[in-house]
Amino acid sequence: MGPDRSVLVIVLGLALMALIIELLRRGRLREKYAALWLIVGAVILILALFPSVLIWLSGKLGFGVPSNMVFFAACAVLLFVALQLSLEVGRLEHESQRLAEEVALLRQEMKRPSPPEDGAPEASG
Amino acid sequence: MPTQRASAPTRPLVVIPAFNEAESISTVLSELSLQPAPLPVLVIDDGSTDGTAAKARSDGVNVVSLPFNVGVGGAMRTGYVYAMRQGFDAVVQVDADGQHEPAAVSELIAGLADADVVVGSRFAGVGDYRVAGPRRWAMRLLAWSLSRLTGTRLTDVTSGFRATGPAALPLFARDYPEEYLGDTVESLVLAHRAGLRVAEVAVSMRPRMAGNPSQSPVRSALYLSRAMLVLMLALVRRRPAPPEPGWVP
Numbered sequence: 001m002g003p004d005r006s007v008l009v010i011v012l013g014l015a016l017m018a019l020i021i022e023l024l025r026r027g028r029l030r031e032k033y034a035a036l037w038l039i040v041g042a043v044i045l046i047l048a049l050f051p052s053v054l055i056w057l058s059g060k061l062g063f064g065v066p067s068n069m070v071f072f073a074a075c076a077v078l079l080f081v082a083l084q085l086s087l088e089v090g091r092l093e094h095e096s097q098r099l100a101e102e103v104a105l106l107r108q109e110m111k112r113p114s115p116p117e118d119g120a121p122e123a124s125g
Numbered sequence: 126m127p128t129q130r131a132s133a134p135t136r137p138l139v140v141i142p143a144f145n146e147a148e149s150i151s152t153v154l155s156e157l158s159l160q161p162a163p164l165p166v167l168v169i170d171d172g173s174t175d176g177t178a179a180k181a182r183s184d185g186v187n188v189v190s191l192p193f194n195v196g197v198g199g200a201m202r203t204g205y206v207y208a209m210r211q212g213f214d215a216v217v218q219v220d221a222d223g224q225h226e227p228a229a230v231s232e233l234i235a236g237l238a239d240a241d242v243v244v245g246s247r248f249a250g251v252g253d254y255r256v257a258g259p260r261r262w263a264m265r266l267l268a269w270s271l272s273r274l275t276g277t278r279l280t281d282v283t284s285g286f287r288a289t290g291p292a293a294l295p296l297f298a299r300d301y302p303e304e305y306l307g308d309t310v311e312s313l314v315l316a317h318r319a320g321l322r323v324a325e326v327a328v329s330m331r332p333r334m335a336g337n338p339s340q341s342p343v344r345s346a347l348y349l350s351r352a353m354l355v356l357m358l359a360l361v362r363r364r365p366a367p368p369e370p371g372w373v374p
Contacts, residue, residue, distance in 0.1 A: 025361050031304045035354060095193055102192045 009048035017041040040077060133238040134215030134290055139164045139230065140204035142197050143221035144171040147180050153219065154184045156227040164217070164230065167207060169200040177221070197285065198303035198312075205289070205298035206374045214291040225286045229328040233288035240324035241293040242316045244279065245286035247330040259345035267310065267352050274360075275317045279325050283309045286328060293321050295368040306355045314359035319367045 020037045023029035029037070047054045047070075058069040139157060143150055150168070157166055167187045170178035172194035181188045189203060201218060208216045217233055219225045229245055236243035248268075264283060272279045285308070289297055296319050302311040313323050 021361070024358055025363050027362055031351075031355055031358055034358065035351075098192045 006048055006051060009044065013041060013045035013048050016044060036081070134234060136213045137164055137215040137217055137234050137288070138204075138208045138211070138213040139166045139217050139219055140201065140208070141166065141168045141181075141219050141221050142171055142200035142204070143168055143173060143177050143181070144194060144200075145173045145175045145177060146221035147173070147175040147177045149223040150177055150180050150221050151184055153221055153223050153225075153227070154181065154186055157219070157230070160227055160230065162231070165213075167204060168221070169204050171195060171197070171200040196303055196308075198301055198308035201308055202298065202301040202303065205294060205301060209294055209298050209373050214294065215289060216294065216297075217288045218285055220285050224330055226329055226331065229286070229326075230288075232326050232328065233286070236324055236326045237288050237290040239322070241290045241321035242313065242323045243288040243290075244281065244284050244313070244323065244325045245288075245328035245330075246279070246281035246284060246325045247328065248280040259342045260348065263345050263349035263352065266349065267356065270353075270356060271310070271313055274314065275323045277322075277324055279313070279323070281325070282313060285309065286330070293319075295372050295374075296321070298374045299368055299372075300365070302359075304355070306352055310352060310355050311359040314356065315364070318364055 017038075020029065020034070020041055024034050054066050054070070058066040061069060063069040063072070141150070141153065154166065154168075157163060165187075167189060168178070168181040170181070170188055170190040172191050178188050178190045189207060191200065191203065204218075205216055215234065215237060217230050219227070219230065225245070233243050233245055264281070268280050268282050271282045283306070293316055296316065297312065300315060302308065302315065304311070316323055
């Protein structure tokens with residue numbers, strides 16, 4: 001990899017780290033996802049700063065071309081993240097559904113004391 | 126920074142977060158009611174599936190049931206909001222597993238006379254509670270870091286046995302952290318950064334009635350790194366200003 005391109009990757013890695021830390025600081029990114037993204041950012045930075053690590057590691061793992069290892073690792077990480085997010089979305093769906101049910105039941109319970117035929121205005125909501 | 130000084134609370138409420146503690150909840154409740162001056166108690170049933178809520182209700186205690194498990198942080202925030210809305214001015218958190226000595230509740234409340242958050246420490250000299258191995262070192266390092274930060278000696282920052290006074294109650298009712306270790310470590314940083322005083326009181330603690338946290342070195346290392354991450358996040362996180370005096374959730 002030429003020096004220009006490693007500078008590009010270093011800038012990318014630094015930008016990713018800065019973005020992650022700022023999102024954490026604002027409380028937009030939660031701790032349970034923070035570790036994963038910090039590790040991804042750190043790995044990108046290390047590989048950008050020391051391309052020899054990449055070449056050595058890909059040789060050890062039997063990849064013919066080092067970039068193939070990068071593609072493989074990126075796919076694996078993204079696959080894992082997608083699966084993790086699917087699990088979380090499923091959980092959130094279930095929880096918001098439970099909340100909707102709970103609100104509906106509470107609303108019914110709150111209305112019960114006043115009989116409907118006495119003409120009293122119903123509680124709003 | 127709140128200008129309110131810490132003052133001794135006049136209406137404390139005991140809040141017990143409980144997740145599947147049907148085995149021990151009744152013992153804890155009866156021990157609390159046998160204290161010389163029993164306090165009002167609220168059980169937060171955190172989505173239990175073993176009848177914890179029914180047990181507590183049959184013991185004649187107020188129970189708030191969450192529709193699903195939200196964790197100790199979320200359960201305690203529910204308790205803080207309830208306390209404020211019902212006009213209580215302090216909350217003592219007691220675990221439902223029987224680990225916390227009910228007799229020490231009054232000592233925690235007494236500690237609120239000159240602090241806003243009082244932590245009951247298992248390691249400050251009273252009783253014979255022991256944690257061995259790597260986990261102990263993790264807890265020590267955590268305690269040391271937080272002591273340095275708050276300028277008070279804290280020996281047991283992961284203790285769930287704690288009292289929250291009038292000045293800290295609005296902050297906790299609005300911002301109590303619900304993430305991993307948020308209810309213990311991060312909440313102390315939160316209080317400190319809001320200008321509140323954190324202190325500790327030595328309490329003796331009993332072993333849990335059932336189960337024991339795993340203490341393998343790998344798990345302890347993982348625990349420590351997560352704890353340090355939580356601590357660092359708590360330190361760099363931007364915080365909204367503490368609630369105005371008189372604010373009620």
